[in-house]
Amino acid sequence: MTTVGLLYPGHSAEDDYRRFEVLLDTDIRLPVLHTDIGEDAHRVDALLRMGSAERLQARVAELRLEGAESVVWACTSGSFVYGWEGAHEQIRSLALAAGLPASSTSFAFVHALRRLGLQRVAVAATYPQDVTALFSAFLKASGAEVVADRASGIVTAAEVGTWGRDEVLELARAGDHPEAEAVLLPDTALHTAAYLSELEHALGKPVLTANQVTVWEGLRLAERRAWGPGLGTLFARPDRP
Template structure:
């Protein structure tokens, strides 16, 4: 049985992970610890604090103490990883790996690996964040050789508000940001509920839609050595 530990900042769409466990349907465990969020704000200074080394170390230690051995661990926060830049995000993951003693990643790197696995080279980004934060994700993807054809920010400041967006809003947002020349659509916020919408998102736009909680689970499983194809979780898992 594979166990992938999830470090999740604050409270917004953490219920996507037990939903993912159910949809995986094979006994995979995704134990989750809420990491410290002193301020819920999609603002650079607040995000640097959310993803700080001491916060993640405390979360990893809490996870190990409460849920036993892990096969991998994921910092399930996109903005709290890409805001550090490519090198800073790598250092963040390296520190987490050292504390946890298992393979580690963050959602930002999971997006890159998901694009590579599907042969995706050009994307559009539908970001719930303010524009200045979203631009840092565009820069991060550029470091990986992924071309962002367009980025549409919604300008939502708090993760809590993002977590209240309805299914119809998420589906409409993905359709609104699409471009015919894009290989895929990326929805980068782990505060966005998407796990139960993945097939519907792909069908709505006729191409892969990669979402933050989706890629976090997918890459965590890959790091744990589990590459089994699975239905019901979008093109990425199929």
């Protein structure tokens, strides 16, 4: 049994993780522990409060009770908003408090791109423009090249959580760029688990989404390789000789 603990702010698209459990190996568990979201707003001051050490550490004892082998702060905007160094410090403090390997969705994107050998990306974000720009800056600090970024101007996670297939596909298409090797959808409030294959088919390239890379990152930290049908290039089984 491999257990990855997920700290998820509020309630929006956490049911994506249950889909990942079903489609991945049967001995993988992804318990979701909800953190205090505070004010539901894609605004820098609100996001800084959402990702504070106090809020993240409030539920670490429950992670141990769940038998977690790793923990991921399943929130992109509540991590990259701290900047490259600040996001590292956020994860260091979480790892120390939990006594577990820790990461965040922001770093999950970085590590997934490196694993796939991809550098040029397009960002298709639900966020307002200023928050989207901070994610692009974070990616650039990692060494990635952001060839385009598109902001949708959605202020609340609650609204993003109501988006379905048509809105997700339109977001990805609108954010794509001919020079991009991959398209990134960075919001963990966005349901994407059911559409990963369709997204990649529509765009003809890898598509990395927030909840997808969050699961992959937690498994990476737990030193567990896993593959799943319909979960995109990141979870595709390697070709066998």
